[in-house]
Amino acid sequence: MSADLLTADLFESVPDLRPSREAMADGAVLLRGFARPVEAELIAAIGEIVAQAPFRHMVTPGGHSMSVAMTNCGSAGWVTDRSGYRYDGVDPESGAPWPAMPRSFRVLAARAAAEAGFDGFAPDACLINRYHTGARMSLHQDKDEDDFSAPIVSVSLGLPAVFLFGGLQRSDKPRRFRLEHGDIVVWGGPSRLFFHGIAPLADGEHALLGRQRINLTFRKAR
Ligand code: SIN
Ligand code: FE2
Numbered sequence: 748m749s750a751d752l753l754t755a756d757l758f759e760s761v762p763d764l765r766p767s768r769e770a771m772a773d774g775a776v777l778l779r780g781f782a783r784p785v786e787a788e789l790i791a792a793i794g795e796i797v798a799q800a801p802f803r804h805m806v807t808p809g810g811h812s813m814s815v816a817m818t819n820c821g822s823a824g825w826v827t828d829r830s831g832y833r834y835d836g837v838d839p840e841s842g843a844p845w846p847a848m849p850r851s852f853r854v855l856a857a858r859a860a861a862e863a864g865f866d867g868f869a870p871d872a873c874l875i876n877r878y879h880t881g882a883r884m885s886l887h888q889d890k891d892e893d894d895f896s897a898p899i900v901s902v903s904l905g906l907p908a909v910f911l912f913g914g915l916q917r918s919d920k921p922r923r924f925r926l927e928h929g930d931i932v933v934w935g936g937p938s939r940l941f942f943h944g945i946a947p948l949a950d951g952e953h954a955l956l957g958r959q960r961i962n963l964t965f966r967k968a969r
Contacts (some may be wrong), residue, residue: 749757754880760775767780768862771912771922771924771932771934771938772912772914772934772937772938772940772941773777773896773936773937773938774864774934774935774936774937774938775863775932775933775935775938775941776863776864776932776934777811777924777926777930777931777932778859778863778864778930778931778932778933779927779929779930780904780927780930781855781859781862781929781931782855782903782904782929782930782931782956783928783929785851785855786904786929786955787793787852788842788849788851789855789902790904790955790956791954792851792852793847793904793961793963795846795849795874795877796846796849796868796875797818797819799843799846800818800819800820800838800840800841800843800845800846800928801840802816802817802818802834802875802877803817803818803840804817805817805826805827805828805863806827806828806829807827808827808828808829808830808831808832810829810875812880813827814878814883815876815877815878815883815945816876816879816882817844817874817875817876817877818838818875819845819872819873819874819875820845820847820848820849820852820873820875821845821847821848821870821871821872821873822836822844822845822848822871822872822969823835823836823845823871823872823968824836824837824838824845824872824874825874825891825966825968826839832891833891834872834891834892834968834969839916843890848870848871848873852870852873853869853870853886854964855902856868856870856873856900856902856965857869857870859902859931859933860900860933861933862933863898863935864936865897865898865933865935865936868897868898868900868967869871869967870897870900870965870966870967871966871967871968871969872892872965872966872968873963873964873965874963874964874966875961875962875963875964876961876962876963876964877959877961878906878908878948878959878960878961878962879947879948879958879959880882880948880949880950880958881947881948882945882948883944883946883947883948884944886913886917886921886942886943886944887943887944888940888941888943889940889943889964889966890937890940891968892966892968892969893968893969894969895939895940896935897934897935897966897967898933898936898968899933899939899964899965900931900932900933900964900966901931901932901933901962901963901965902930902931902963902964902965903926903928903930903931903932903960903962904928904929904955904956904960904961904963904964905931905953905955905956905957905959905960905961906928906930906948906949906951906953906956906958906959907925907926907927907928907949907951907960908925908926908945908946908948908960908962909923909924909925909945909946910923910924910925910926910928910932910943910944910945911942911943911944911945911946912924912932912934912941912942912943913941913943915940915941915942916942919942921944923942924929928953928955928956948960
């Protein structure tokens, strides 16, 4: 049996793993527990990626070191430095291409997107964000991609976090959603350019990942 079929079986046969969906906005859906059936594969693959392309604190164009540590996999990696934000095929730390995107990542992201109404999602970029206690991501739009017709698929692992989800204007008051291990948020269509962020991470201990939260953000960059 293929890994895909096995996963599909798991979704249907184990009641506790059956995901639930919550509408967040037009084009935005929270799929609770959607990544749980493949958590072990995801965590093992993250370990392999980080061995090749370690987490690092990138610097914003304004010169601030980000509290979230980042790395990437896929053919396009999101980077920031004093010269700006961009996608780059190579890791500027090593000069080598970013690690390939594991099949388990691509399959999960495409499934989640389809569940949210976006068929045919084929991400070429996966930004991996690591939050330790107090790390945060201020409100921003994901707009460094060439084409906004593809959605964003965002997977939460480890410690819970508060996701801030606003609107098209920075001044739109964000709503707060608690994201737990295994939850996936998909936003696209009318909400593709909504401002979003993560409130400072509260301390805690997660059974699989310890004192951290890891987020996988899938995008079609090019
Ligand atoms: C991001 O917007 O890049 C990260 C969101 C998250 O960590 O959930
Ligand atoms: Fe983002």
